[in-house]
Amino acid sequence: MSENLLEVTGLQKHFPITKGLFKRQVGAVRAVDGIDLTVQAGETLGLVGESGCGKSTAGRLFTRILEPTAGKIVFEGQDISHKSVTQMRPLRRDVQMIFQDPYSSLNPRHTIGTIISAPLQIQNIPTPQGLKTAVQELLELVGLSPEHYNRYPHEFSGGQRQRIGIARALALRPKLIIADEPVSALDVSIQAQVVNLLEDLQSEFDLTYVFIAHDLSVVRHISDRVAVMYLGKVMEIAHRDDLYKNPRHPYTVALMSAVPVPDPVRRDRAQRDRVLLTGDVPSPINPPSGCRFRTRCWKAQDICAVEEPPLVRRLDDPDGHLTACHFPVVEDEAVAGRKPATINV
Amino acid sequence: MSSVTPRPYLEVKDLTVRFETDDGVVQAVSGSSFSLEAGKTLGIVGESGSGKSVTSLAVLGLHRTRSNAKVTGQIWLDDQELVTASNEEVRALRGGKMSMIFQDPLSAMHPYFTVGAQIVEAYRIHHPGVNKKVARERAIDMLARVGIPQPSRRFNDYAHQFSGGMRQRAMIAMALVNDPKLLIADEPTTALDVTVQAQILDLIRDLQAEFGSAVIMITHDLGVVAELADDVLVMYGGKVIEQGPAIDLFQRPQHPYTWGLLGSMPRMDREVRDRLTPVKGSPPSLINLPSGCAFHPRCPYAGRNGDRSFTDIPVLTGGAHSVACHMSAEERTKIFQEEVAPNL
Amino acid sequence: MVAYLIRRIFNAVLTLLVVTLVTFGIFFMVPKLTGSDPALLYIGKTADKVALDGIREKMGLADPIMVQYGKFLKGLVAGRDYANGPDVTHCPAPCLGYSFKTEQEVTPLLMDDLPVTFSLALGAAILWLIGGVATGVISALRKGSLLDRVVMTGALAGVSLPIYFTGLLASAVFVYWLGWLPQGQYVPFLESPADWFVQLLLPWITLAFLFAATYARLTRANMLETLGEDYIRTARAKGLPERTVIGKHALRSGLTPIVTIFGLDLGSLLGGAILTEAVFNLRGLGYQALQAIKGNDLPVILGVTLIAATFIVVANLVVDLVYGLIDPRVRLG
Ligand SMILES: Nc1ncnc2c1ncn2[C@@H]1O[C@H](COP(=O)(O)OP(=O)(O)OP(=O)(O)O)[C@@H](O)[C@H]1O
Ligand SMILES: Nc1ncnc2c1ncn2[C@@H]1O[C@H](COP(=O)(O)OP(=O)(O)O)[C@@H](O)[C@H]1O
Ligand code: SF4
Ligand code: SF4
Numbered sequence A: 001m002s003e004n005l006l007e008v009t010g011l012q013k014h015f016p017i018t019k020g021l022f023k024r025q026v027g028a029v030r031a032v033d034g035i036d037l038t039v040q041a042g043e044t045l046g047l048v049g050e051s052g053c054g055k056s057t058a059g060r061l062f063t064r065i066l067e068p069t070a071g072k073i074v075f076e077g078q079d080i081s082h083k084s085v086t087q088m089r090p091l092r093r094d095v096q097m098i099f100q101d102p103y104s105s106l107n108p109r110h111t112i113g114t115i116i117s118a119p120l121q122i123q124n125i126p127t128p129q130g131l132k133t134a135v136q137e138l139l140e141l142v143g144l145s146p147e148h149y150n151r152y153p154h155e156f157s158g159g160q161r162q163r164i165g166i167a168r169a170l171a172l173r174p175k176l177i178i179a180d181e182p183v184s185a186l187d188v189s190i191q192a193q194v195v196n197l198l199e200d201l202q203s204e205f206d207l208t209y210v211f212i213a214h215d216l217s218v219v220r221h222i223s224d225r226v227a228v229m230y231l232g233k234v235m236e237i238a239h240r241d242d243l244y245k246n247p248r249h250p251y252t253v254a255l256m257s258a259v260p261v262p263d264p265v266r267r268d269r270a271q272r273d274r275v276l277l278t279g280d281v282p283s284p285i286n287p288p289s290g291c292r293f294r295t296r297c298w299k300a301q302d303i304c305a306v307e308e309p310p311l312v313r314r315l316d317d318p319d320g321h322l323t324a325c326h327f328p329v330v331e332d333e334a335v336a337g338r339k340p341a342t343i344n345v
Numbered sequence B: 001m002s003s004v005t006p007r008p009y010l011e012v013k014d015l016t017v018r019f020e021t022d023d024g025v026v027q028a029v030s031g032s033s034f035s036l037e038a039g040k041t042l043g044i045v046g047e048s049g050s051g052k053s054v055t056s057l058a059v060l061g062l063h064r065t066r067s068n069a070k071v072t073g074q075i076w077l078d079d080q081e082l083v084t085a086s087n088e089e090v091r092a093l094r095g096g097k098m099s100m101i102f103q104d105p106l107s108a109m110h111p112y113f114t115v116g117a118q119i120v121e122a123y124r125i126h127h128p129g130v131n132k133k134v135a136r137e138r139a140i141d142m143l144a145r146v147g148i149p150q151p152s153r154r155f156n157d158y159a160h161q162f163s164g165g166m167r168q169r170a171m172i173a174m175a176l177v178n179d180p181k182l183l184i185a186d187e188p189t190t191a192l193d194v195t196v197q198a199q200i201l202d203l204i205r206d207l208q209a210e211f212g213s214a215v216i217m218i219t220h221d222l223g224v225v226a227e228l229a230d231d232v233l234v235m236y237g238g239k240v241i242e243q244g245p246a247i248d249l250f251q252r253p254q255h256p257y258t259w260g261l262l263g264s265m266p267r268m269d270r271e272v273r274d275r276l277t278p279v280k281g282s283p284p285s286l287i288n289l290p291s292g293c294a295f296h297p298r299c300p301y302a303g304r305n306g307d308r309s310f311t312d313i314p315v316l317t318g319g320a321h322s323v324a325c326h327m328s329a330e331e332r333t334k335i336f337q338e339e340v341a342p343n344l
Numbered sequence C: 001m002v003a004y005l006i007r008r009i010f011n012a013v014l015t016l017l018v019v020t021l022v023t024f025g026i027f028f029m030v031p032k033l034t035g036s037d038p039a040l041l042y043i044g045k046t047a048d049k050v051a052l053d054g055i056r057e058k059m060g061l062a063d064p065i066m067v068q069y070g071k072f073l074k075g076l077v078a079g080r081d082y083a084n085g086p087d088v089t090h091c092p093a094p095c096l097g098y099s100f101k102t103e104q105e106v107t108p109l110l111m112d113d114l115p116v117t118f119s120l121a122l123g124a125a126i127l128w129l130i131g132g133v134a135t136g137v138i139s140a141l142r143k144g145s146l147l148d149r150v151v152m153t154g155a156l157a158g159v160s161l162p163i164y165f166t167g168l169l170a171s172a173v174f175v176y177w178l179g180w181l182p183q184g185q186y187v188p189f190l191e192s193p194a195d196w197f198v199q200l201l202l203p204w205i206t207l208a209f210l211f212a213a214t215y216a217r218l219t220r221a222n223m224l225e226t227l228g229e230d231y232i233r234t235a236r237a238k239g240l241p242e243r244t245v246i247g248k249h250a251l252r253s254g255l256t257p258i259v260t261i262f263g264l265d266l267g268s269l270l271g272g273a274i275l276t277e278a279v280f281n282l283r284g285l286g287y288q289a290l291q292a293i294k295g296n297d298l299p300v301i302l303g304v305t306l307i308a309a310t311f312i313v314v315a316n317l318v319v320d321l322v323y324g325l326i327d328p329r330v331r332l333g
């Protein structure tokens, strides 16, 4: 096994909810509620799940833009869970983030040159050939023209802006890049261009990615391993092929069967095999007891409400395929024509 | 047999929509034609800005309130021509015979009126004699039909109190409350999670079977089209560039742009590809469309037939499955089989 | 909702308390700190020592400040007595103090002025609300037309011209030149509604013009934004006639922000429109305040300040509550 670049254990982030004149705390949004995972050097770890399940919060914790409520974040052997802003500064070089919204993540009043050179200047990185040349090289690297140096963000399309965001993240030659839905706001053809770019950059600079997305097919394409999140927890994590060929967690199965396949011939089969989840994701303020998927799970039994299933290896799964479910889905069970038995929440 | 074939339920001929703006004239839709039979689903795909929404708003006559919009061509709905019809004639059809659901259900619902009141309003405008109580029952019934639990309680809620999926269900209830014969869904699931998307698509399919309406499903997701559509229209730069029965179009796509779209999509039903094969470049500006074939700056085959791609606008030809490209059918088939299909 | 209401009222009372404390502090402590004699300020430099001592005793100026403040608060709530030996003056609640200059209690003095200010503010408010909103809506519906441009140019003028200019100009034109309106005095409504109306017409129009201009611009901007909203497109897609789309769906949200501004504007006007009252010689709260400032009549200034503050705080409260009622997103979280 290769070396772990990032290790998180028992990671939690609770956002307090306050009320009244005196800002009394009446509860907390348990955005990330105890996750354990590792990111190995050189790999891409995909993070998927429905909106609000805590993907972005997890990403912000990994980069320490947020401070965890509990748990540990270890980067290259160093515990960075509670490091101060100043203590984090040298590490900022190594961990960078790319954001979803290519419109709001770039300051409209700064030129592209200023935006991309900012991290270099803040970190006092020497640029032997000069700052401008360094930035122009970065621009070329992400498929933009060096002449764009003096232009402003509004002169660029969504895809081009995302390239600018990538150039900015690359400026410090980081080891780890957390990409939070980097292609979700883009058109399909542009999305594919950016995905290809990310892959090229990864092999050129030995980058490690945490790729956050809700699109399961994009995640499958780009990731080596994938973690599926639900309500602030990891439900299943495995090597990409293991996960997509042999999903064990009922939620993973449902999620995958919901993805529409661009093949009208298979339409009927896809619909028959689909596991339709009913109801909505419960509130992260008050997640269900026991297994938090149980209110929408068609395999739920009494024990699921009482005992939270640990994230462990199940059945005869290969190493590293972990599932948090008391009754993991077995292969030939593969969801033939099953509509969910229960439930309205 | 009579030589006159009956007109399809919806027939759009040579539709053109232009907007005058400060930057110039936006040629949002130029000369699209398509038709749709009752009970069938037409999928319209294309990237953002390709003119999908503008096309559907034109069918509903919703550009009429925009002083900078100019719509020409013909839109026949059930043997009535809508482009030249009066404002009042078109208004009477909206929400009645034809209705629409939108992409973002939160912003598409009025924040200050309850969901129930908005459905009741839609019903009563087309059933003027009906009293409030009956309309209310009808609205609750519709909410129940689209799968909203405890409909009579949720009737009094506001849109912001609903989850994203429930809002879209409520929008659907509102759109279907008058049994429309044509339902236009403009990216109804783009803002939703896949699991909710699957629920909503399922719902639209079931309701269509029940009501027998014609559905136009607008989306940028080829997967959604493949799920639902009988026929597919691919739009690029305000023009229909390929059109045909869904199965045919997905199995033998003919236009280089359609190939690009398919090549851009990672697919869950195939082995993982090493690399995606996207279209290069980015979509054109509709103010300054490229000459000839609007796709030529991004097309790898643009130079194949001399200068024609750069100078002549290709017309949509080829019967049931038609394409707007200067390459010959044989040429395209060969390229698809040899160069494109292996990479999909 | 009830909890919210209680919290808001509690906040309002707290705010008022702070306002009284601060104003009281300023008016009663500053002279002390600067070494000037408040008693002197009361009755002027010419007073003799006996009169000064009498005043000092009567006002309790020898007491510590907090005691004075306590007495002032008690006066507000329960009334108080000003005693100087056998010479007792009772000031019933709400007692805002005693103007020794005019030898009058402040409360009735100001109460006499209230109807004038109320008449001026409410009349003008009705005018500008209707006028401003109507022109704003029409402008928005005909955006870019000649009408729109004319109205908006007029509105710009209205916003930028000061009230004494428009007021004097209007007087010059309508009273002295055209002779359409009488030049005269405020007539109480109960005495003669017709005269009351005629006398106030010019001040109303002048004041309303200033506000209507702001409201027209604001309404236009709000309406244009609302008309671009998705839910307006939905309303049209449902087949609603244009008058329902505009009159019900667009106005409902286009005008909501106006409620806030209107409440606050009205609240602050009720505390006195100093310039307008001065220009048209109306003896309202603003006029009274002006006189009091000229004459250094501290209790009156304090009284006017408190009344004005009360109106503003109450207006704020009402606006918030109304907002909660009309916007379910606020009410239901
Ligand atoms: N600063 C904050 N204060 C309070 N709650 C927050 C905050 N940030 C996030 N949350 C809540 O935490 C939960 C997880 O949010 P997060 O943004 O991580 O979700 P996500 O998985 O990235 O969703 P999406 O797919 O929509 O981006 C949500 O319920 C969200 O509302
Ligand atoms: N009211 C309008 N004024 C000017 N241009 C418009 C207007 N509405 C749409 N457009 C332009 O028309 C083109 C097509 O838009 P649209 O149909 O919304 O695209 P999509 O295919 O994403 O639905 C875009 O370039 C858009 O900017
Ligand atoms: S533990 Fe129980 S409820 Fe949770 S996923 Fe497994 S079967 Fe479903
Ligand atoms: S006409 Fe020419 S440029 Fe256009 S799609 Fe066909 S080959 Fe490409």
Ligand SMILES: [Mg+2]
Pocket (backbone or CB within 6 Å): A055, A056, A057, A180, A181
């Ligand atoms: Mg997120």
Ligand SMILES: [Mg+2]
Pocket (backbone or CB within 6 Å): B052, B053, B054, B186, B187
């Ligand atoms: Mg659109």
